[in-house]
């Protein structure tokens with residue numbers, strides 16, 4: 455295996471000029487410690503990567519992606535970075551670093567340190583670094599995280615073929631169940647809240663899956679059915695899921711599990727069977743075969759006890 459990107463020498467952060475904005479950046483860089491690399495110049499410099507460069511950007515906006523009364527500032531920061539890093543997992547890419555753009559209203563200034571600590575939690579868990587960013591005043595809190603990764607052979611949504619089996623990591627339903635509880639004015643089950651508040655991008659898991667024969671992948675941000683519909687479209691195939699096989703956390707039904715977004719689990723298709731017991735042993739979570747890829751009208755259908763049932767929809771920001 456190539457040496458980890460963290461074995462290369464650290465680019466040092468350079469001293470910043472005077473002013474309130476730079477005081478804030480100085481504070482963030484100090485909090486991040488060795489997780490911040492080469493901050494302070496006009497742009498970040500990266501040595502060449504092995505394979506392809508894989509890039510993605512993701513924005514979390516207060517009132518759209520999270521509510522302040524549901525989560526702590528640290529959890530909000532962690533979720534924003536984890537969501538962005540999950541898109542690298544979806545491509546079976548290894549993170550090289552992240553760029554962070556914070557739009558901060560006055561009322562959030564007190565909590566920026568906690569937000570930054572949450573970003574650091576996710577960046578540290580992914581064994582990567584913060585390479586730079588931007589801080590600006592704004593009316594609403596927005597956290598934009600751009601991720602840089604590398605992959606020798608990135609997985610895409612377009613690789614599924616008829617005959618493939620469909621797999622998903624982990625157990626689904628926690629985030630939707632937590633959000634529904636909050637919306638009812640209830641307190642979510644602790645395990646469901648944890649799944650919402652502390653997602654873990656499946657970076658190593660996805661790389662293992664790619665190395666063992668997965669040929670299409672997507673991360674579950676909008677919901678299992680909705681995200682697999684993207685794979686079906688991109689690959690020009692039909693995906694048939696068996697409802698009873700969909701892995702779910704305790705206390706949720708298959709519909710909730712199939713519709714739940716912001717899971718940040720990974721779904722893949724593979725031509726040859728994947729070794730689920732070995733995966734479970736290695737990563738401490740299940741890998742479950744949930745359906746098959748067929749030729750036909752691109753889309754996803756769900757069967758229950760062999761009969762076709764209505765598939766639950768997912769989250770669409772513009773509908």
Ligand SMILES: [Mg+2]
Pocket residue numbers: 540541544672673674675
């Ligand atoms: Mg994605």
